Amino acid sequence: MKLAWKRGTALLLVLVMIWGLCGCQKGKSIRFTTGLGDKELFKIGDEVCTRQEAMVFVLSQKKNYERSYGKEIWDVKIYGEPFSAYMRDNLQDFLAKMKCMVLMADKYKVELNDEEKLRIEQAAETYFEGLPENVIQASGIGEPDVKTVFHDYYVSNKLMKQLTADVSTEISEDEARVITVQQIFLSTEDLSAEEKEEKRKTAQKVKEQADAGADFAVLGKNNNESESFELQIARGDTEMQFENAAYALSTGQISEVVETAYGFHVIKCINNYDEQETAKHKTELARKCKEDRFYEYYDAFVKTIVAEYNEKAWKAIDYGQEFGEPQTDFYEVYDQYFGAEIY
Structure with missing residues (x-):
């Protein structure tokens, strides 16, 4: 994935x-x-x-x-x-x-x-x-x-x-911006429509628990189906739906349930602007x-x-x-x- x-x-x-x-x-x-x-x-x-x-x-x-x-x-x-x-x-x-x-x-x-x-x-x-x-x-x-x-x-x-x-070589800060997020991912690959709907409901429940103050790391440990929990990403690194949701968050915010071709994601922004990594990425771009x-x-x-x-x-x-x-x-x-x- x-x-x-x-x-x-x-x-x-x-x-x-x-x-x-x-x-x-x-x-x-x-x-x-x-x-x-x-x-x-x-x-x-x-x-x-x-x-x-x-x-x-x-x-x-x-x-x-x-x-x-x-x-x-x-x-x-x-x-x-x-x-x-x-x-x-x-x-x-x-x-x-x-x-x-x-x-x-x-x-x-x-x-x-x-x-x-x-x-x-x-x-x-x-x-x-x-x-x-x-x-x-x-x-x-x-x-x-x-x-x-x-x-x-x-x-x-x-x-x-x-x-x-x-x-x-003028690159804007936003174009080069590197962020750190955590994700709880529920896969829908090779599932029937009914099974996908059950995954959506589970993702929505996770979202509601996170909004209610549950520890996001604990929710991730119990629900995340991806090998990666914390991600440091730049624009273009992930699917567009994931990127748009992640980059719209402020530090500490949690996204709505995001659907990609692979499944459902609940995203928490840990740092919406990593200054040091952004500077490096700007040089790369x-x-x-x-x-x-x-x-x-x-x-x-x-x-x-x-x-x-x-x-x-x-x-x-x-x-x-x-x-x-x-x-x-x-x-x-x-x-x-x-x-x-x-x-």
């Missing part, structure tokens, strides 16, 4: 969404044919992506997730395959998109000034100096590879900024406005791409492999030199 969705940091949601740390995953994925060298993962136009470049991202992802979840994370099954394979597939899409954006940067005349070129060189040097010798040997990464990665990542950011410079505009350009460009893909080289990338632990992190170094800019 859609209403069981909850904003937060549950492990499954983290596993599904982690590639957001690397960049946007919207747009058409790219699949390639074979015919490259052992260390070449793919070629798009004149742009070649090597295993060493990919390893810069692998090392940072591996370091971050093993610290949070342990080395066993790579064997966790997600969508029926090991998490390591899931990450590798996402890495393929991400790197392909980044290389496409580098090609697009040429088309749209994105140029780097001397100061930007210097920062790229400094960032690459800082990152490479933080790699112990055993990590360098195991990963095969060289300083030129690191410089290429920082260059491509920065150029991709600059391209997106240039193509979306005129996009309005503004970013989405820019992404939508950017992918109008990107999707059209991808259709013109001819690419080659080295399946054997890709399969050899294993997040579960031991490379040693780098003393540096790509994203941290990028943030140090360029700010928290990710495309």
Whole structure:
């Protein structure tokens, strides 16, 4: 049921969404044919992506997730395959998109000034100096590879900024408003008309008890048929009937019985304006406005791409492999030199 969705940091949601740390995953994925060298993962136009470049991202992802979840994370099954394979597939899409954006940067005349070129060189040097010798040997990464990665990542950011410079990102407080509610849900799925009417009567009784001062949490414990009792939601997260009723409430108010395609709901508003989460959501919405505009350009460009893909080289990338632990992190170094800019 859609209403069981909850904003937060549950492990499954983290596993599904982690590639957001690397960049946007919207747009058409790219699949390639074979015919490259052992260390070449793919070629798009004149742009070649090597295993060493990919390893810069692998090392940072591996370091971050093993610290949070342990080395066993790579064997966790997600969508029926090991998490390591899931990450590798996402890495393929991400790197392909980044290389496409580098090609697009040429088309749209994105140029780097001397100061930007210097920062790229400094960032690459800082990152490479933080790699112990055993990590360098195991990963095969060289300083030129690191410089290429920082260059491509920065150029991709600059391209997106240039193509979306005129996009309005003004989002109203109400449009971005995040609220917290509690719900008592009675399912009507696969019920007869008579059975649905009985559920409606039960929901109405719950509503009357809540209005009379009964503890809503106790009512929920005794009547709620959803896995979720307390929900933090933004507009668009739930069915329209639920959203309209929830957003009409003030803090502490209880709704009338609300009917959706799934059943009946009695909703209590716990916080009708979570200021901190609303600010975060406003940033997300503004970013989405820019992404939508950017992918109008990107999707059209991808259709013109001819690419080659080295399946054997890709399969050899294993997040579960031991490379040693780098003393540096790509994203941290990028943030140090360029700010928290990710495309």
